[in-house]
Amino acid sequence: MNPTTTSLPELSRGTVLGFVPPQELEKELSVTLYERPGSYLENAIIRGITLISYSAIAAVLLIFIFIAKESLPVLLQQTDNSRSGLTMKPEDAVNKSPAELAVFLQLTESQVARLSPDVLQQLIVSRNEELKAGNSPDSKLNTTTWGMMFLPYQWEGYNMPVFIWQPIGNIEKYNVIPLIFGSLKITFIALLFAMPLSLMAATYVSQLARPETREVIKPFIELLAGVPSVVLGFLGLTGLSVLLGPLHIFDSHYTPLNALVAGMALALAVIPVIFTIAEDAITAVPVTHKRAALAIGATNWHATMRVVVPAAMPGIFAAVVLGFARAIGETMVVLLASGNAATLDLSIFQSARTLTATIAAELNEAAQDSAHYHILFFIGTMLFFITFLGNILADIILQRLKSRLEGSTAAEAHRLAEQAETQLGSSVV
Amino acid sequence: MSTPVQTYDADSGQAKSYTLASAPDETARQAALPPIIQVEHLSLFYGRHQALNDVTMQIPRQAVTAFIGPSGCGKSSLLRCFNRMNDFIPKTRVTGRVFFQNQDIYDQQINPIRLRRYIGMVFQRSNPFPQSIFDNVAFGLRLHRLGTPQEIGQQVEICLQKVGLWEEVKDRLKMNAVNLSGGQQQRLCLARAISINPQVLLMDEPASALDPVATAKIEELILNLKQDYTIVIVTHNMQQAGRVSDYTAFFYMGQLVEFDAKENIFSSPKEEATEAYINGRFG
Amino acid sequence: MFPIQSVAAKAVVLLLVTATGLAAQDQNVTIKGSDTMLVMNQQLAQEYMKEFPGTNIQVSGGGSGVGIAALRDNTTDIAAASRLIKPKEVQDFLVNVGSEPSRFSAALDGIAIFVNTGNPIQELTIDQLGKIFHGDYTNWNQLGGPDEEIDVYSRENTSGTYSYVKDEVLKGADYTTRAQTLPGTAAVYDAVSKDPKGIGYGGIGYNKGVKLVSIKSDPSSPSWLPTEENVESQVYPLSRSLNYYLNPRTTNQQAMKFIQWVASPAGQDVVVKSGYFGLPKVVAKADEKTTAPDSTSAPPPPPARPVAANPSQTSTKPTSGETASSPATAPAVIAPTALMPDPQLEPPAPPPLSLSEREARVLVREEAVALREAKVAEREEKLEAELAFLKTTKSK
Numbered sequence A: 001m002n003p004t005t006t007s008l009p010e011l012s013r014g015t016v017l018g019f020v021p022p023q024e025l026e027k028e029l030s031v032t033l034y035e036r037p038g039s040y041l042e043n044a045i046i047r048g049i050t051l052i053s054y055s056a057i058a059a060v061l062l063i064f065i066f067i068a069k070e071s072l073p074v075l076l077q078q079t080d081n082s083r084s085g086l087t088m089k090p091e092d093a094v095n096k097s098p099a100e101l102a103v104f105l106q107l108t109e110s111q112v113a114r115l116s117p118d119v120l121q122q123l124i125v126s127r128n129e130e131l132k133a134g135n136s137p138d139s140k141l142n143t144t145t146w147g148m149m150f151l152p153y154q155w156e157g158y159n160m161p162v163f164i165w166q167p168i169g170n171i172e173k174y175n176v177i178p179l180i181f182g183s184l185k186i187t188f189i190a191l192l193f194a195m196p197l198s199l200m201a202a203t204y205v206s207q208l209a210r211p212e213t214r215e216v217i218k219p220f221i222e223l224l225a226g227v228p229s230v231v232l233g234f235l236g237l238t239g240l241s242v243l244l245g246p247l248h249i250f251d252s253h254y255t256p257l258n259a260l261v262a263g264m265a266l267a268l269a270v271i272p273v274i275f276t277i278a279e280d281a282i283t284a285v286p287v288t289h290k291r292a293a294l295a296i297g298a299t300n301w302h303a304t305m306r307v308v309v310p311a312a313m314p315g316i317f318a319a320v321v322l323g324f325a326r327a328i329g330e331t332m333v334v335l336l337a338s339g340n341a342a343t344l345d346l347s348i349f350q351s352a353r354t355l356t357a358t359i360a361a362e363l364n365e366a367a368q369d370s371a372h373y374h375i376l377f378f379i380g381t382m383l384f385f386i387t388f389l390g391n392i393l394a395d396i397i398l399q400r401l402k403s404r405l406e407g408s409t410a411a412e413a414h415r416l417a418e419q420a421e422t423q424l425g426s427s428v429v
Numbered sequence B: 001m002s003t004p005v006q007t008y009d010a011d012s013g014q015a016k017s018y019t020l021a022s023a024p025d026e027t028a029r030q031a032a033l034p035p036i037i038q039v040e041h042l043s044l045f046y047g048r049h050q051a052l053n054d055v056t057m058q059i060p061r062q063a064v065t066a067f068i069g070p071s072g073c074g075k076s077s078l079l080r081c082f083n084r085m086n087d088f089i090p091k092t093r094v095t096g097r098v099f100f101q102n103q104d105i106y107d108q109q110i111n112p113i114r115l116r117r118y119i120g121m122v123f124q125r126s127n128p129f130p131q132s133i134f135d136n137v138a139f140g141l142r143l144h145r146l147g148t149p150q151e152i153g154q155q156v157e158i159c160l161q162k163v164g165l166w167e168e169v170k171d172r173l174k175m176n177a178v179n180l181s182g183g184q185q186q187r188l189c190l191a192r193a194i195s196i197n198p199q200v201l202l203m204d205e206p207a208s209a210l211d212p213v214a215t216a217k218i219e220e221l222i223l224n225l226k227q228d229y230t231i232v233i234v235t236h237n238m239q240q241a242g243r244v245s246d247y248t249a250f251f252y253m254g255q256l257v258e259f260d261a262k263e264n265i266f267s268s269p270k271e272e273a274t275e276a277y278i279n280g281r282f283g
Numbered sequence C: 001m002f003p004i005q006s007v008a009a010k011a012v013v014l015l016l017v018t019a020t021g022l023a024a025q026d027q028n029v030t031i032k033g034s035d036t037m038l039v040m041n042q043q044l045a046q047e048y049m050k051e052f053p054g055t056n057i058q059v060s061g062g063g064s065g066v067g068i069a070a071l072r073d074n075t076t077d078i079a080a081a082s083r084l085i086k087p088k089e090v091q092d093f094l095v096n097v098g099s100e101p102s103r104f105s106a107a108l109d110g111i112a113i114f115v116n117t118g119n120p121i122q123e124l125t126i127d128q129l130g131k132i133f134h135g136d137y138t139n140w141n142q143l144g145g146p147d148e149e150i151d152v153y154s155r156e157n158t159s160g161t162y163s164y165v166k167d168e169v170l171k172g173a174d175y176t177t178r179a180q181t182l183p184g185t186a187a188v189y190d191a192v193s194k195d196p197k198g199i200g201y202g203g204i205g206y207n208k209g210v211k212l213v214s215i216k217s218d219p220s221s222p223s224w225l226p227t228e229e230n231v232e233s234q235v236y237p238l239s240r241s242l243n244y245y246l247n248p249r250t251t252n253q254q255a256m257k258f259i260q261w262v263a264s265p266a267g268q269d270v271v272v273k274s275g276y277f278g279l280p281k282v283v284a285k286a287d288e289k290t291t292a293p294d295s296t297s298a299p300p301p302p303p304a305r306p307v308a309a310n311p312s313q314t315s316t317k318p319t320s321g322e323t324a325s326s327p328a329t330a331p332a333v334i335a336p337t338a339l340m341p342d343p344q345l346e347p348p349a350p351p352p353l354s355l356s357e358r359e360a361r362v363l364v365r366e367e368a369v370a371l372r373e374a375k376v377a378e379r380e381e382k383l384e385a386e387l388a389f390l391k392t393t394k395s396k
């Protein structure tokens, strides 16, 4: 291709490993540069890992689809548990169209078609029974509408509109507001305890403690993560509730099992989560930052609190977000220790009922395909969304925090670093 | 005082093609060889920010080429174009072409991973792997399956000798490399880079974080290594460029202002900007 | 009875639920359902297996609804339920199985109302109780007690007892939102024993460390404690039957044999030992007078009838307002107890039929008996119709 390439001189080299003589370089390049990157095995493994990573997304989606599917009748507002009180004479069954029967019996037409006349009559008798039970005007209401689930309603026997979750009984009352409130209340209390305790412990273990102390404390806190939540709930039920009993002087409505008891027990479940991640984040701050602070005469405390901890802020924030997710999703602790009363009371000395405990307690008994069953799944969907929104919000805040700490753009950071290096370099040479 | 570059570069010798017509005698040998890297109308964008603007130049073979210029003028960016390390920076866009031994390295078909086996790089900050000294140097050889374990052992020794580290570490080859001093670490990285015998060695301010003694050692090394390798070095230190380079390119605000033999750049720069910079009047 | 037991029981239940697979061969009987009946069922099973070696009775809990669901799915022979089957569940059976499960009473349970031992309250009317649980009364001094807030303790809303109290005491109204729900009856007893302001309810079998309250139906009538005598005679206003529902598809002789054995004196002994009350003796007495059903409509081999009493048709009409609405139009609330004849088996004593909860709220023993006989008469007719129906389906 080029006549001059042939006139290259021999080079002096100690060894020939990897050496390509200039004369052959071009020829070799024209082959090797066009080889595919990586071996077949390597690429197969990467593809496999990629697939597995994507399957996590698929798994989350499938879980969501499963839950959403079961809650679909509620989401689409297809459930209707109003009772007209209008009954059907069993003898009339033969005269009715399958469609009419299906509506009356709340079945599908194909189900109705399969039934023998005798069974059909028994069904109608049973359905009549169901329709006639209770003669409150409320029984004519469909209590599964959005309004009934989220807005207060003045039920018969009440003198003002109220939020009530009482899904069992003649009139099924499905207001989810007390449950959402209970979940948030207990989560808030749990984080109120867990956040300062675990962050202080993380800071201490990572920065202030002597190595020997650290080696003792850290495993113990992490051991807490292994305590089954049912044990923590039990601790709240029998231990904390008695221990905190004297607090009843602060509230005339004090109940022995209350949001405070549940929140404190829950905090024990949340502490190891926040601690582990926060501790990692704080330890990951380059030691040079701390040395720089120590070098201008800061105490260990100052260097930790003014330099190291602020630098670890995004990680600490992530830890708290995960702690929140753990707290709001935790079931057994709150089921046992919270008293489970679906109130809207702000007092921390009163019971609260969470979304998760409600599902755990009631799903067992809710008849499949009943309104109750679908609404419990709807609660599951809500929980999914609460954590989902929480994560998105956290992500946004995290990004802001990060850019504030690390410069608004990578280019700016790069420029700053470059400048610093230039100054350093020229002062040396 | 011929101009072999022009004859070699027959089909692309337009606009900013620099000839080496005035090269002094001692560089005549290198000038006579065809260039190993040719850059043609190269522009580089980081997102919307243009870091390089229509750069055309040729890197001579078996010589030391120094890039100088004020901070942020695009020296490192150009260097990274030579082994496509810019691929790792998101939102980077490159126009124009770069030839390495007549292969267009921005060709769609090119495998940049293979390219880096021929074009090594030493970074500003020493970055030895947290492994033993021996493993650091042997890493590339093992990666590319070059030589038997015995040959690898020999090669490690030769490379460490080349960078002048052998005497210092031969008794503790199993020691973790991060325990070496800054200068030693940088020389170790150099040994690691040359262990697989690349054709070109790119160095981005290799001595800027080192003390004068270590810097001097690195410079001496560069002068030794240029027998065997083509070296491109980025430096903001004028004296260093004067000491080690054969050719010097001056960049300003993403543009190549002047590129010539070192002596010409330092004694009789053609551009005013070059002169101003060399005399320390800005930058 | 500490909550740990209920927790432990739950754990055991979970293990059993996972361990028990499909209903096994003839010598195996599976019973699944009510947690209230779990301990009793286990003791009954033990005793039964001792008496009839070679048989194997597997007992598991999970709740009445779980038991009934398992029955529908054909994964258990017997469902234990502390409540009656719901219309929805009946419909579920009809759609999926084509017939309803038959109900058999196993024991009586008094729902005790209890307060802390330090509470001076002695007796309450049903109406007062309802107002306490509904949240109308919030202070004990409204009921003649000390000036203290009332703490209401309740069971989870999936519990059969919860529904029972909601129906019988609250008359369908809501519990106060402040009612604390606890996991298990034992936990309610425990909480009230520790809380001077507390009031709770629960099966009498768990009675421990609390003070039972006498209950009267209305202010003028006498009040009753949930003693064995008062519950068995059904004068105690809050008593209910604990039931077995038999899988209509099961061909397992052993299951029926077990149910009949439970109703026998031997079985009833175990029931009493496990803390519940035996089935009414008055019914057992009526049992002895039983004659064969009218053979004009019944098929030749007379079935071993779960409906024990064959009352005189002269029984008085029920007097209680509650009971007036139930018969005739309401055959589905209490499942008709059609039972397959069992030629090989001589039942020790046919399981008697207990009254439904609502109907049992009768003031005096005599009225209870009278009402019972009236009910049984109606049941008899229903049974005959059932048998006729069975006959026609068999001949098909």
Ligand SMILES: Nc1ncnc2c1ncn2[C@@H]1O[C@H](COP(=O)(O)OP(=O)(O)O)[C@@H](O)[C@H]1O
Binding pocket: A410, A411, A412, A414, A415, A418, B046, B049, B050, B051, B069, B070, B071, B072, B073, B074, B075, B076, B077, B078, B089
């Ligand atoms: N990774 C990057 N992302 C965005 N902008 C960058 C990046 N790297 C460099 N730049 C910008 O490109 C320009 C040239 O940078 P560089 O080549 O590193 O300069 P220097 O000549 O000092 O080595 C500078 O303005 C710098 O801010």
Ligand SMILES: [Mg+2]
Binding pocket: A418, B075, B076, B077, B204, B234
């Ligand atoms: Mg640079």
